[in-house]
Amino acid sequence: MRLRLVKKNTNFDFFGKWKLWLGISAVLVVLAFGSFLLQGLNYGIDFRGGTTIRTESTQPVDVGEYRDAIGALGLGDISISEVFDPTFGPEQNVAMVRIQAQDGEEAVSVAVIEQVESALAEVVPDIKFVSVESVGPKVSGELIQTAAIAVVLAIGAVLIYISLRFEWQFALGAVAALLHDVILTIGIFSELQIKFDLAIIAALLTIVGYSLNDTVVVFDRVRENLVKYKKKDLKEVLNLSINETLSRTFMTSATTLLALIALFVLGGDVIRGFVFAMIWGVIVGTYSSIFVASAILLWLGVKRDWTKPTDTTGNQFANVDA
Amino acid sequence: MLQIDLWKRLLIWITVAVGLVLALPNLFYPRVEQHNDAVAAIELSGESPELLDQASGWPSFLPSGLVNLGLDLRGGAHLLAEVQVQDVYASRLEALWPEVRDVLRQERDTVGTIRLQPSNPDELRVRISQPEGMERALELVRGLAQPVVSLTGAMSDDLNVVADGADVVVTLSEAEQLATDERTMQQSLEIIRRRIDEVGTREPTIQRQGTDRILIQVPGIGSAAELKEIIGTTAQLTFQPVVGRSDDANASAGVGNEVLPSLDENGVFYILEQAPVVTGEELVDAQPAFDQNGRPAVNFRFNPTGARKFGDYTAANIGNPFAIVLDEEVISAPVIQSHIPGGSGIITGNFSVEESTQLAVLLRAGALPAGLEFLEERTIGPELGQDSIDAGRIATLVAFAAVLVFMTLSYGLFGVFANTALVINIALIFGLLSAIGATLTLPGIAGIVLTVGMAVDANVLIFERIREELKTAKGPARAIELGYEKALSAILDANITTFITAVILFVMGSGPVRGFAITLGLGILTSVFTAIFVTRLLIVMWFERRRPKTIEV
Numbered sequence: 001m002r003l004r005l006v007k008k009n010t011n012f013d014f015f016g017k018w019k020l021w022l023g024i025s026a027v028l029v030v031l032a033f034g035s036f037l038l039q040g041l042n043y044g045i046d047f048r049g050g051t052t053i054r055t056e057s058t059q060p061v062d063v064g065e066y067r068d069a070i071g072a073l074g075l076g077d078i079s080i081s082e083v084f085d086p087t088f089g090p091e092q093n094v095a096m097v098r099i100q101a102q103d104g105e106e107a108v109s110v111a112v113i114e115q116v117e118s119a120l121a122e123v124v125p126d127i128k129f130v131s132v133e134s135v136g137p138k139v140s141g142e143l144i145q146t147a148a149i150a151v152v153l154a155i156g157a158v159l160i161y162i163s164l165r166f167e168w169q170f171a172l173g174a175v176a177a178l179l180h181d182v183i184l185t186i187g188i189f190s191e192l193q194i195k196f197d198l199a200i201i202a203a204l205l206t207i208v209g210y211s212l213n214d215t216v217v218v219f220d221r222v223r224e225n226l227v228k229y230k231k232k233d234l235k236e237v238l239n240l241s242i243n244e245t246l247s248r249t250f251m252t253s254a255t256t257l258l259a260l261i262a263l264f265v266l267g268g269d270v271i272r273g274f275v276f277a278m279i280w281g282v283i284v285g286t287y288s289s290i291f292v293a294s295a296i297l298l299w300l301g302v303k304r305d306w307t308k309p310t311d312t313t314g315n316q317f318a319n320v321d322a
Numbered sequence: 323m324l325q326i327d328l329w330k331r332l333l334i335w336i337t338v339a340v341g342l343v344l345a346l347p348n349l350f351y352p353r354v355e356q357h358n359d360a361v362a363a364i365e366l367s368g369e370s371p372e373l374l375d376q377a378s379g380w381p382s383f384l385p386s387g388l389v390n391l392g393l394d395l396r397g398g399a400h401l402l403a404e405v406q407v408q409d410v411y412a413s414r415l416e417a418l419w420p421e422v423r424d425v426l427r428q429e430r431d432t433v434g435t436i437r438l439q440p441s442n443p444d445e446l447r448v449r450i451s452q453p454e455g456m457e458r459a460l461e462l463v464r465g466l467a468q469p470v471v472s473l474t475g476a477m478s479d480d481l482n483v484v485a486d487g488a489d490v491v492v493t494l495s496e497a498e499q500l501a502t503d504e505r506t507m508q509q510s511l512e513i514i515r516r517r518i519d520e521v522g523t524r525e526p527t528i529q530r531q532g533t534d535r536i537l538i539q540v541p542g543i544g545s546a547a548e549l550k551e552i553i554g555t556t557a558q559l560t561f562q563p564v565v566g567r568s569d570d571a572n573a574s575a576g577v578g579n580e581v582l583p584s585l586d587e588n589g590v591f592y593i594l595e596q597a598p599v600v601t602g603e604e605l606v607d608a609q610p611a612f613d614q615n616g617r618p619a620v621n622f623r624f625n626p627t628g629a630r631k632f633g634d635y636t637a638a639n640i641g642n643p644f645a646i647v648l649d650e651e652v653i654s655a656p657v658i659q660s661h662i663p664g665g666s667g668i669i670t671g672n673f674s675v676e677e678s679t680q681l682a683v684l685l686r687a688g689a690l691p692a693g694l695e696f697l698e699e700r701t702i703g704p705e706l707g708q709d710s711i712d713a714g715r716i717a718t719l720v721a722f723a724a725v726l727v728f729m730t731l732s733y734g735l736f737g738v739f740a741n742t743a744l745v746i747n748i749a750l751i752f753g754l755l756s757a758i759g760a761t762l763t764l765p766g767i768a769g770i771v772l773t774v775g776m777a778v779d780a781n782v783l784i785f786e787r788i789r790e791e792l793k794t795a796k797g798p799a800r801a802i803e804l805g806y807e808k809a810l811s812a813i814l815d816a817n818i819t820t821f822i823t824a825v826i827l828f829v830m831g832s833g834p835v836r837g838f839a840i841t842l843g844l845g846i847l848t849s850v851f852t853a854i855f856v857t858r859l860l861i862v863m864w865f866e867r868r869r870p871k872t873i874e875v
Contacts, residue, residue, distance in 0.1 A: 001852070002731070002732060002733070002734060002874075003731035003732045004732070005732075016382035017450050033788075054706065056705070065561065069387060078455075080350055082859070087712075087713050110547045110550065113547070113548075117830055128703070128705070129701075130702075130703035130705055130706040131700070131701060131702045131703055131706050132546065132700070132701040133699070133700040133701070134546075134697075134698065134700070135698045136696070136697040137428060138404075138697055139697040139698045141823060146830050146831075149830060150826055150827065150831065153378075153828045154822065154827075155824045157822045157823075157826065158819055158822060158823070161818065161819055161822060162819070165815055176359070194723065197432075198831075198835055199765055199838075201831075202765055202831065202835045202838045202839070205826065205827050206772065206823070206838075206842065207821045208820075208823050209820035209823040209824065209842075210591065210776070210820070211818065212816070212819040212823075213776070213779065213816040213817070213819065213820050214816075216812065216815045216816045216819055217783065217812045217815075217816050218595060220811055220812035220815055242797075244790065245786075247786050247789075248779075248782050248786040249787070251732060251778075251782045252775075252776070252778070252779040252782050254728065255725050255728060255729070255773070255774075255775045255778045256772065256775030256776055256779075257721075258721065258724040258725055258775065259721035259724070259725055259730060259771045259772065259774045260721075260771070260772070260775060262717050262718075262720040262721035262771070263717040263718075263721060263768060263771045265717075266710060266712050266713060266717040267714060267717040267767075267768070267771075268710055268713035268714070268871075269766050270394070270706075270710055270764060271368070271710075271768055274765060274768060275768060277343050278768075278772065289558065293847070297466050297555070300374035310840075312752070
């Protein structure tokens with residue numbers, strides 16, 4: 001007896017309403033973009049400079065008390081939040097204090113951090129500062145630039161690779177799916193105001209990788225079936241290919257999600273945002289390889305005859321490429 | 323059908339075995355770490371029974387490479403410093419003034435009297451009273467220039483000398499600036515390395531980043547502030563001629579002079595000539611010592627050029643005071659009693675024994691040639707690191723177990739094959755990480771967990787394909803073969819694209835992100851290897867033994 005996520009022979013019609021799916025994705029992308037423009041991201045210090053101090057104490061965290069203690073120092077914008085995590089012990093109360101970058105100071109001042117630490121130690125005697133991180137505005141500006149370049153480079157490299165291995169329509173479909181995933185991920189981070197730092201960029205690039213992985217497996221099958229069923233309609237070929245790879249798609253998503261969920265629950269709060277981005281990315285990445293990448297392929301049409309490069313068969317989409 | 327050559331089988335098993343052996347030390351992390359530390363200590367300071375005992379905790383014929391734990395797992399401090407390379411231009415030009423003065427003086431008839439003019443720090447401005455002699459003055463000063471060999475091979479002089487009205491303006495040429503920057507960076511790196519080594523912490527990372535930055539990571543240190551103290555900011559030692567004393571910090575010093583406070587006498591200021599006689603760069607040794615009155619002091623010795631300059635100066639200035647200046651403070655300003663020829667001397671002051679020891683260390687390590695500005699600093703407490711390791715370990719184990727169970731339930735015996743490959747895969751990742759001395763960070767652990775999830779992908783692709791091929795009933799052996807054959811292009815394309823992103827992450831990322839990119843990238847390599855070769859070999863071996871008429875995947 002085998003566990004099967006997907007029945008042996010499926011024949012779902014994925015493209016009956018492909019315009020609707022593509023439309024929904026477009027709306028979601030617009031929403032995500034709107035949220036990003038209106039609300040912006042909750043950038044961590046990696047990207048906007050400043051200092052974060054992680055405190056730990058046996059006494060419950062009283063955010064107001066912390067705020068009063070530090071507020072008196074006149075350090076500008078301060079945010080204090082308590083951190084909860086199932087992996088913490090009963091006597092472990094953790095808070096994150098964030099201080100904005102101080103005006104006109106490039107170098108990180110030890111004095112400011114010492115002031116904050118002693119002010120906090122006065123209200124909470126047993127407080128420990130388990131991590132202190134400061135990033136100057138110069139570096140944070142560069143980090144955000146490098147991160148953006150990395151994402152663009154990754155997408156560009158992928159565009160080239162897929163164009164070489166497949167056809168340009170495939171590459172466009174794959175990249176549209178990628179952008180869809182990246183934008184939706186940024187959108188959810190903006191909507192939920194989860195801290196967006198360097199690690200999230202790593203997660204974004206992993207999503208790029210994963211989403212592609214999925215898309216490429218479907219496309220590989222499409223390519224194979226296009227040769228195998230020369231007379232079939234492109235829509236049917238796409239549908240067949242997705243149905244054939246559906247079992248694999250779900251198996252891989254399931255194992256990856258299993259691993260990620262374990263990490264999300266048990267991995268501690270430090271990387272939770274990172275893992276959340278990846279879980280989200282696996283879900284939208286799986287969705288997008290079917291409903292975005294393949295739908296765009298259907299929209300653009302593809303060259304049908306892979307043996308003779310210039311010849312196209314009579315297909316309403318084939319002319320697009322001719 | 324389904325044949326794998328013997329040599330290929332051997333190669334696969336040998337690769338797996340090597341990977342496993344390389345990964346082995348990580349299972350006994352504390353013991354191997356102790357062994358490695360002891361071996362290093364024996365090499366450094368000779369054997370002792372205790373060290374030998376610790377070293378014998380791990381057999382020496384086994385590999386002892388460990389995965390380095392990143393700062394976020396071990397705790398420690400991280401600094402990103404920018405070296406203020408322009409600082410050096412100013413001191414280079416300052417040091418040039420006496421030479422310029424001397425050559426121009428010899429031709430007083432043509433150029434007239436010469437006076438140093440206040441100017442930007444990156445230029446030296448000298449006014450001559452007879453502008454008619456400018457041609458000659460420029461020629462003379464240009465004669466001081468030395469050729470610079472730049473990387474492009476083009477020869478150019480190190481100084482640009484131009485006339486500006488009645489002023490001779492000397493600046494460093496572009497080639498010289500580049501060459502100076504390079505030297506400054508090399509020196510700074512070397513000095514930071516030496517200072518950190520003096521404290522004796524484990525595996526510090528001191529790396530140049532870009533043109534003028536240095537990344538410093540020291541595990542196990544209490545805080546970034548502490549690390550900054552060890553590195554110091556400049557510790558610039560100079561010996562400067564004294565012009566006078568004053569109790570006014572704003573006393574007018576005159577061009578070419580500066581006013582510096584005394585280190586231990588409050589309210590006392592010295593007026594000094596800016597151009598030093600000798601600098602700390604020319605020191606070869608400094609040791610804590612005691613002067614004839616039994617007070618703590620520091621003995622020092624100059625290299626031959628420094629000794630000559632120091633000797634000439636002391637011979638010519640007996641009875642005059644000169645100042646020993648450390649980081650813009652006058653430690654002491656003794657009067658020169660006699661000619662000091664040997665190039666060694668003693669610095670006395672109001673030191674405690676600790677201070678004189680500290681000063682000797684600073685002097686020995688040498689001064690940083692330029693100031694440092696800290697752009698980024700992070701301190702991670704060891705508790706947080708340990709928490710992260712614990713959480714990461716549990717999460718990895720649970721993720722691992724879940725995937726193993728899931729695969730077995732889904733694919734039965736073939737799932738077991740895939741699971742075996744998965745275990746080998748993880749071992750190979752750790753083996754590779756140890757072999758290349760890579761650093762494992764918290765995002766790196768996430769990368770491994772992600773690999774656990776994704777590594778089965780290749781096997782899933784193959785197994786699903788075998789299932790499909792079985793439907794067309796070509797017999798099990800043929801189905802397995804076709805499954806591998808047809809799944810290959812999808813596996814390669816999918817993994818190459820992911821690998822591209824891992825490479826880009828590695829190149830563009832820094833710190834933890836890079837750690838993630840390494841485990842992700844290695845994970846892709848090992849998972850493709852295990853899926854294409856190891857599971858295949860396992861299946862083929864099973865198939866040869868059992869010769870099943872039908873198989874169920």
